[in-house]
Amino acid sequence: MHTGRAVALRRSNVDTDQIIPAVYLKRVTRTGFEDGLFAAWRNDPDFVLNRPESQGATVLVAGSDFGTGSSREHAVWALRDHGFRVVVSSKFADIFRGNAGKGGLVTACVAQPDVERLWSALEAEPATEVTVDLNARTVSWGSESVPFDIDDYTRWRLMEGLDDVDLTLTHADQVAAFEASRPSWLPTTA
Amino acid sequence: MPRTLAEKVWEAHVVRRAEGEPDLLYIDLHLVHEVTSPQAFDGLRVAGRPVRRPDLTLATEDHNVPTMDIELPIADPVSRVQVDALRRNCAEFGVPLHSLGDRDQGIVHVVGPQLGLTQPGMTVVCGDSHTSTHGAFGALAFGIGTSEVEHVLATQTLSLTPFKTLAVTIDGTLAPGVTAKDVILAVIAEIGTGGGQGYVIEYRGEAIRALSMEARMTVCNMSIEAGARAGMIAPDETTQAYLEGRPRAPKGADWDAAVAAWQELHTDDDAVFDREVVLDAATLAPFVTWGTNPGQGLPLTASVPDPAAITDEHERSAAERALTYMDLVPGTPLRDIRVDTVFLGSCTNGRIEDLRAAAEVLRGRQVADGVRVLVVPGSERVRLAAEDEGLDVVFKEAGAEWRHAGCSMCLGMNPDQLAPGERSASTSNRNFEGRQGKGGRTHLVSPLVAAATAVTGRLTSPADLPPVSPSTYAGKGI
Numbered sequence: 148m149h150t151g152r153a154v155a156l157r158r159s160n161v162d163t164d165q166i167i168p169a170v171y172l173k174r175v176t177r178t179g180f181e182d183g184l185f186a187a188w189r190n191d192p193d194f195v196l197n198r199p200e201s202q203g204a205t206v207l208v209a210g211s212d213f214g215t216g217s218s219r220e221h222a223v224w225a226l227r228d229h230g231f232r233v234v235v236s237s238k239f240a241d242i243f244r245g246n247a248g249k250g251g252l253v254t255a256c257v258a259q260p261d262v263e264r265l266w267s268a269l270e271a272e273p274a275t276e277v278t279v280d281l282n283a284r285t286v287s288w289g290s291e292s293v294p295f296d297i298d299d300y301t302r303w304r305l306m307e308g309l310d311d312v313d314l315t316l317t318h319a320d321q322v323a324a325f326e327a328s329r330p331s332w333l334p335t336t337a
Numbered sequence: 338m339p340r341t342l343a344e345k346v347w348e349a350h351v352v353r354r355a356e357g358e359p360d361l362l363y364i365d366l367h368l369v370h371e372v373t374s375p376q377a378f379d380g381l382r383v384a385g386r387p388v389r390r391p392d393l394t395l396a397t398e399d400h401n402v403p404t405m406d407i408e409l410p411i412a413d414p415v416s417r418v419q420v421d422a423l424r425r426n427c428a429e430f431g432v433p434l435h436s437l438g439d440r441d442q443g444i445v446h447v448v449g450p451q452l453g454l455t456q457p458g459m460t461v462v463c464g465d466s467h468t469s470t471h472g473a474f475g476a477l478a479f480g481i482g483t484s485e486v487e488h489v490l491a492t493q494t495l496s497l498t499p500f501k502t503l504a505v506t507i508d509g510t511l512a513p514g515v516t517a518k519d520v521i522l523a524v525i526a527e528i529g530t531g532g533g534q535g536y537v538i539e540y541r542g543e544a545i546r547a548l549s550m551e552a553r554m555t556v557c558n559m560s561i562e563a564g565a566r567a568g569m570i571a572p573d574e575t576t577q578a579y580l581e582g583r584p585r586a587p588k589g590a591d592w593d594a595a596v597a598a599w600q601e602l603h604t605d606d607d608a609v610f611d612r613e614v615v616l617d618a619a620t621l622a623p624f625v626t627w628g629t630n631p632g633q634g635l636p637l638t639a640s641v642p643d644p645a646a647i648t649d650e651h652e653r654s655a656a657e658r659a660l661t662y663m664d665l666v667p668g669t670p671l672r673d674i675r676v677d678t679v680f681l682g683s684c685t686n687g688r689i690e691d692l693r694a695a696a697e698v699l700r701g702r703q704v705a706d707g708v709r710v711l712v713v714p715g716s717e718r719v720r721l722a723a724e725d726e727g728l729d730v731v732f733k734e735a736g737a738e739w740r741h742a743g744c745s746m747c748l749g750m751n752p753d754q755l756a757p758g759e760r761s762a763s764t765s766n767r768n769f770e771g772r773q774g775k776g777g778r779t780h781l782v783s784p785l786v787a788a789a790t791a792v793t794g795r796l797t798s799p800a801d802l803p804p805v806s807p808s809t810y811a812g813k814g815i
Binding site for chain 1: 352353357358359361365366372373375376379380384386392393394395400401413416418419422453454456459464465466479480481483485492496530531534535561562564566585586587591592594595651655658748749750767769770772776
């Protein structure tokens with residue numbers, strides 16, 4: 148369960164080049180990407196993230212097709228580094244959504260009319276607190292509560308904070324057995 | 338039960354299946370580059386894990402590298418640190434690497450196929466969304482994030498939920514001058530940037546079968562721009578002919594066994610796709626984008642659209658924003674749009690056939706005054722092949738810059754960038770805001786349109802150009 152203030156980003160097709168432009172991808176660490184978040188748009192003082200009421204917000208409410216384009220997981224890291232814990236949208240790009248699940252960023256997929264109502268509520272009252280309940284799979288604000296989609300496995304992993312590599316390594320025998328059955332003509336790079 | 342091509346490749350790679358969990362899939366080939374791998378190698382180091390199969394892993398330097406003065410140290414210190422990190426990581430973990438200056442260096446999605454590493458029926462991943470390129474061979478190939486890169490390095494597997502299947506059928510024959518790039522831009526405009534979300538696309542039909550391997554790679558490359566993680570084309574004689582004799586292709590009895598296995602790699606007649614889209618090749622024409630996502634495209638003969646005419650509220654506001662960013666006025670013929678820069682290259686259109694097609698247009702012609710033309714081969718081998726054919730001379734005599742291999746201006750991580758307000762015709766794959774440089778404006782085009790645009794300085798198809806006069810031809814000594 149997460150509760151925090153939210154930012155209404157009224158744009159669809161927010162691609163990962165907008166979330167973090169390529170010139171910010173040169174770091175070799177997993178943190179420190181906050182300054183690249185929406186870098187081009189943040190030059191505009193009126194951009195929603197620059198407004199005083201957006202400071203400290205932890206939920207981003209965006210238009211459809213959020214996270215399209217490049218597979219850069221830096222987009223997830225930049226959102227997390229800025230303080231976001233949840234992105235709400237009616238549609239997420241596949242790779243972004245997978246990366247978010249690995250990076251501890253919840254992607255709550257709600258119906259577009261629900262996004263619109265949440266946008267209106269946030270624009271009417273920026274201090275509105277939004278609660279995202281992974282257990283109940285609901286996004287709530289004021290007197291409203293709407294359901295969101297997230298697959299069971301990702302939800303379980305987010306709630307348990309599990310390491311994927313550790314999980315897979317418990318099946319190392321099966322990996323080795325599969326490996327032994329691969330056709331001999333498959334290429335190697337060695 | 339009849340199955341699609343994608344389902345066959347998926348099923349053949351399932352290591353483990355359990356109720357309520359994603360499938361664990363084996364990965365046959367993992368391609369690595371400098372930008373999305375350093376944090377993954379760090380993760381291995383922290384956990385004390387080796388790379389499970391360095392012999393199924395190949396790294397190359399592409400996103401950051403300069404395309405000129407490559408014998409000098411990389412000037413940008415931050416880029417240099419990232420490239421050095423890849424070199425150290427590959428040395429420490431035993432991963433083969435093609436570094437700057439190596440003749441097998443180049444864009445990861447050009448290098449894999451040209452070495453013959455990408456083969457039908459394989460699973461191929463890379464920390465890069467354009468990994469979909471490799472699907473042209475009937476491989477299941479898709480981009481992954483850095484956490485998944487670490488997972489594959491450590492386990493040679495990935496946990497994945499099956500994709501849905503989408504058939505995109507292009508019936509009929511393409512008109513002369515209409516290329517694979519125009520096909521895929523038209524497909525994206527048709528289904529939208531989110532239309533393929535959750536799907537793997539299989540491209541089918543007469544027009545697809547008629548494409549060369551390199552053209553098929555162009556089509557599959559941009560599947561991700563339609564939202565699909567992967568695109569595939571069933572292997573056939575064209576695929577075999579491309580692969581035979583390549584350094585990493587099977588040889589002798591292995592070749593025969595591989596070819597026999599590849600015969601099964603097609604969608605069964607009665608298989609059902611989750612969704613189907615059909616386009617008629619005869620209706621397709623040279624296509625360009627006018628907006629800031631790859632779905633905002635139109636035939637070159639059209640005009641900049643009027644957002645007021647768009648009924649969907651979100652599409653309308655997206656179009657308004659795009660036109661403001663692109664500084665375009667509704668109703669302007671696309672052919673009147675002037676560009677400052679032409680970029681020929683990228684994993685979409687940086688292969689030898691692309692360079693040949695563009696050179697054919699530029700042969701005996703001159704780049705328009707004030708237009709900068711960058712020609713960046715997709716790999717060093719493509720550069721060397723082009724130089725063997727004299728294409729570099731054609732480009733240079735026309736007034737274009739001939740460079741070394743890399744991702745270059747497709748995403749501007751190296752010095753090849755648009756300045757704010759500059760406008761390009763680009764054979765790359767993304768026209769996102771600032772993609773080619775902060776404030777830069779991008780029109781996605783085919784290599785043919787790129788070359789013709791270089792000549793006139795406006796978005797132009799080769800068919801619009803006056804013929805080359807024989808005297809010009811002779812005067813150039815070509």
